[in-house]
Amino acid sequence: MINLLLFPIILPFLFAIILLFFKENIRAQRLLTVIGLLISLVAALYLVATVKADGVQAITLGSWPAPFGISMVSDMLSALLVTTTILITLFVVIYSFNAIGEERERHFYYPAILFMITGINGAFTTGDIFNMFVFFEVLLIASYLLIVLGGEKRQLRESIKYILVNVISSALFVITVAYLYSVVGTLNMADISVKIAEIGQPGIITVIAVLFLLVFGVKGSLFPLYFWLPGSYSAPPIPVLTLFGALLTKVGIYAIIRTYTLFFVHDTGFTHGLLSALALLTIVAGCIGALAYFDLKQIIIYNIVIAVGVILFGAAQMNEAGISGAVFYLIHDMLIKGALFLLIGIIIYVTGTSNLRKMGGLMKTHAPLGWMYLIAAFGLAGIPPLSGFVGKLLIVKGAFEAGDVFGSIIILASSLVVLLSVIRIFVYAFWGDPTIVELPKTNRRTFRKMMMPAVALVILSVLFGVGTEWLVPYMTDATDVLLQPSIYIDAVLKE
Amino acid sequence: MEFLMAIVVGILFMAAVYLILSRSLLKVILGTGLLSHGAHLLILTMGGLGGAAPPVLTEGVTDFADPLPQALILTAIVISFGVTAFILVLAYRTYAEHQTDNMNLMKGNDEHD
Numbered sequence: 001m002i003n004l005l006l007f008p009i010i011l012p013f014l015f016a017i018i019l020l021f022f023k024e025n026i027r028a029q030r031l032l033t034v035i036g037l038l039i040s041l042v043a044a045l046y047l048v049a050t051v052k053a054d055g056v057q058a059i060t061l062g063s064w065p066a067p068f069g070i071s072m073v074s075d076m077l078s079a080l081l082v083t084t085t086i087l088i089t090l091f092v093v094i095y096s097f098n099a100i101g102e103e104r105e106r107h108f109y110y111p112a113i114l115f116m117i118t119g120i121n122g123a124f125t126t127g128d129i130f131n132m133f134v135f136f137e138v139l140l141i142a143s144y145l146l147i148v149l150g151g152e153k154r155q156l157r158e159s160i161k162y163i164l165v166n167v168i169s170s171a172l173f174v175i176t177v178a179y180l181y182s183v184v185g186t187l188n189m190a191d192i193s194v195k196i197a198e199i200g201q202p203g204i205i206t207v208i209a210v211l212f213l214l215v216f217g218v219k220g221s222l223f224p225l226y227f228w229l230p231g232s233y234s235a236p237p238i239p240v241l242t243l244f245g246a247l248l249t250k251v252g253i254y255a256i257i258r259t260y261t262l263f264f265v266h267d268t269g270f271t272h273g274l275l276s277a278l279a280l281l282t283i284v285a286g287c288i289g290a291l292a293y294f295d296l297k298q299i300i301i302y303n304i305v306i307a308v309g310v311i312l313f314g315a316a317q318m319n320e321a322g323i324s325g326a327v328f329y330l331i332h333d334m335l336i337k338g339a340l341f342l343l344i345g346i347i348i349y350v351t352g353t354s355n356l357r358k359m360g361g362l363m364k365t366h367a368p369l370g371w372m373y374l375i376a377a378f379g380l381a382g383i384p385p386l387s388g389f390v391g392k393l394l395i396v397k398g399a400f401e402a403g404d405v406f407g408s409i410i411i412l413a414s415s416l417v418v419l420l421s422v423i424r425i426f427v428y429a430f431w432g433d434p435t436i437v438e439l440p441k442t443n444r445r446t447f448r449k450m451m452m453p454a455v456a457l458v459i460l461s462v463l464f465g466v467g468t469e470w471l472v473p474y475m476t477d478a479t480d481v482l483l484q485p486s487i488y489i490d491a492v493l494k495e
Numbered sequence: 496m497e498f499l500m501a502i503v504v505g506i507l508f509m510a511a512v513y514l515i516l517s518r519s520l521l522k523v524i525l526g527t528g529l530l531s532h533g534a535h536l537l538i539l540t541m542g543g544l545g546g547a548a549p550p551v552l553t554e555g556v557t558d559f560a561d562p563l564p565q566a567l568i569l570t571a572i573v574i575s576f577g578v579t580a581f582i583l584v585l586a587y588r589t590y591a592e593h594q595t596d597n598m599n600l601m602k603g604n605d606e607h608d
Contacts, residue, residue: 130567137574144581156589157601160520163582167527168515170578174534174571181564182541 004050005057005074007043008082009121012036016114026105030097033110037090040117044083051079052474056481056491058127066493067191071127073492076477077327078124081254084331085124087460088246088338089117091453095342096239098449099349104149104237112149113243116142123251127492129180130187132255133173136219140166143248146240147232158235165228169218176211183208190492193262193485201266209264209271213256213278220252222312223282226305230289233304234297238345241297245304246338250330253308257315257326261482268318276316280407282309283414290421294356296344296429299421300337303380306414307333313407314395322398324479328468329391332379335461336387339376340422342454343369347429349450352440356425361434368451370430376458377426379465381419387465500540507533520586520596524579531575535568 015036019029051057051074060069074082093113100109119139126132144166148159181187183204184195196205217225229249233241256275264271286305293299311333314326344354346369351359363370375386382388392415399408464471481487507529514526542564550562590596 130570134570134574137578141577141581144578144585148585151588151592153592156585156592160582160585160589160601163578163585164515164523164527167575167578167582168530170574171527171530171534174531174567175537177567178534178538178541178564181538181567182543187563 001050002057002059004043004047005059005072005079005125008040008047008086009118009125011040011043012086012114012121013118016111016118019111019114020108023106023108026102029105029110030093033093033114034090036114037086037093037117041083041086041090044079044086047074048076048079048083048474051076052477056487058491058494060492067186067188070131071188071190071492072125073127073190073488074125075481075488075491076474077257077481078254080327080331080474080478081124081250081334082121084334085117085120085247088334088457089113089243091338091342091457092239092242092246095242095345095450095453098446099239099345100237107149108145109149112142112145115139116146116243116247118142120247120251124254127189128187129177129189129192133170133177136173136251137170139248139251140170143244146243147236149240150237152235155235158232161228162232165218165232169215172211172218173215176208176215179204179211180208188492189258189262190489193489194493196263197266201264205264206267206270209260209267210274212259212264213271213275216252216255216259217278218252220249220256220312221282221305221308222252222256222278223285223305223309226282226285226308229305230298230301233301234295238341238348242338242341242345245301245341246334249304249308250334253311253315253330256312257323257330257482260315261318261323262485262488265318265485272316272318276313276404276407279309279311279313279316280410282306283313283410284309287414287417291417294428296348296354296356296425299425300340300344303340303418303421304337306418307337310392310395310411310414313411314391314398317395317398317402317404318483319398319401320479320483321394321401323482324475325391325394325396325398327391327475327478327482328394328471329388332387332391332461332464335457335464336376336380339454339457339461340373340380342450342457343373343376344425346447346450346454347373347425350439350442350447351429351437352442356428358437359429360432360437361430363430364434365439366447368455370426372451372455372458373430374426375462377419377422379458379461380422382415385462385465387461389465390468496544497540500536500544504533504537504540507536518597518599520589520598523598524582524586527575527582528579531571531579535571535575538564538568538571 057074060071122135221229286302289302311326314322379386382392396408511526511530514522542561546560547558548556550559
């Protein structure tokens with residue numbers, strides 16, 4: 001079973017190919033997608049258990065010796081991210097049954113999702129920098145299809161912008177890989193790390209580090225490269241937006257964390273200083289956006305930007321508390337963003353608008369939705385028993401240990417803004433008098449069916465917060481590999 | 496030789512950036528074409544332009560060109576080809592729907608689409 005770590009990549013890919021053959025049969029499409037994701041989920045959970053028991057799993061495809069073939073590496077961080085990705089996709093797919101509409105389902109909606117999961121899981125698992133570029137393209141091309149599927153005026157307009165930004169950043173990725181190849185002469189990530197350690201990070205490597213920050217900063221919406229995100233993410237329908245918000249930016253964050261803990265660790269004063277400064281600016285920019293809008297989607301979309309800043313600020317500290325906080329917060333944020341987007345999707349379905357000023361009094365008619373939303377909102381802000389707390393606590397602790405008091409205060413203040421922005425949704429949409437707002441006629445059964453996956457995600461995020469104690473050994477494993485690149489290198493280049 | 500290539504690639508990037516910043520959608524797409532040309536030439540150049548023979552095993556030849564960048568370029572070319580085909584069709588659809596190819600006019604919000 002040395003191929004185990006490939007299963008979460010290959011299985012969605014296989015099922016996506018099968019689904020291409022009968023696009024009209026919606027029932028079979030739904031069934032096969034769910035089955036494929038369930039099998040992938042089992043494989044991913046088994047992978048987590050294996051990584052926990054036996055350490056980092058690495059395989060070089062085609063039995064070539066390590067730096068020459070393409071290595072796939074699954075450490076605890078990537079195994080956990082792969083599992084979370086498949087889990088969220090499963091819930092979003094179930095939600096889509098009622099939310100996306102048959103017309104879209106008939107035009108390769110599910111294959112596109114599965115291809116995107118292939119790309120995301122591949123990007124999390126790969127140990128080769130050019131292979132990472134290829135997996136990025138796999139997930140991006142699938143996301144181009146998802147963002148434009150339906151062909152509404154607004155979708156077309158925004159997807160032009162989305163694709164242009166990503167084409168440019170992909171070209172920049174290729175350029176950066178070319179520079180790196182000319183300096184170190186290898187593409188294997190473990191080998192690159194060894195070679196950079198040998199030459200001791202001269203100036204050119206620092207330049208490449210900043211270029212990587214630009215490339216992945218565009219994918220992960222870092223300040224000042226997040227400009228494309230609010231417009232593009234508000235265009236597609238809610239299930240697609242949920243997938244994008246929960247998964248896509250996290251691939252960029254993962255790539256930054258990976259390169260900045262594996263490659264560029266010899267001149268942390270400049271590179272990681274820059275990263276933490278940009279992360280703080282990202283938080284501020286996100287906070288301004290989250291407070292500025294009266295639109296449900298935009299408020300949560302700007303909360304993505306804030307979370308990107310918080311995670312990267314934790315990762316930039318390069319001490320144990322900071323990095324393990326970043327890992328905790330990364331997975332928490334994937335879960336809670338998934339839950340929140342699904343919930344606001346239901347709110348939009350019930351009220352027929354995403355404008356906060358046109359809602360009110362939903363608590364009287366849809367109480368369970370209100371309470372679920374409130375739990376998710378508290379989880380996002382990091383109220384203690386819920387999932388956002390531990391990550392942020394560790395990040396702030398890491399920042400204090402590293403002597404960055406100013407940064408810690410911004411993180412803490414940002415939590416207040418996050419809470420304010422999401423509670424504002426609660427106050428406007430759920431409180432007040434229901435009679436002044438005319439609700440459109442909606443199907444009560446559809447509402448219940450849409451609630452199920454959203455509630456499941458909220459419960460998962462609550463369990464993530466309550467079961468922190470149980471998760472700590474896994475997180476420690478993930479943090480250890482990030483803090484000691486030698487574990488990663490030894491696993492790949494085993495003598 | 497690498498120096499000359501670097502200047503050529505620089506000119507390609509310059510032209511690409513200029514075109515991408517223009518108003519017409521078609522010019523922007525031409526710019527992305529130039530950008531990927533530049534990126535591919537850059538991979539070739541950064542791999543080193545040494546090596547006398549093409550990377551094909553033949554009797555008595557020991558000095559090959561580096562095969563790795565060529566494989567990378569081939570991969571990058573087909574990817575950018577696929578994306579360019581997609582974006583061209585998308586531009587066509589957008590033109591049909593919006594009745595404009597002026598990037599500055601492609602805006603709107605919820606109330607006014």
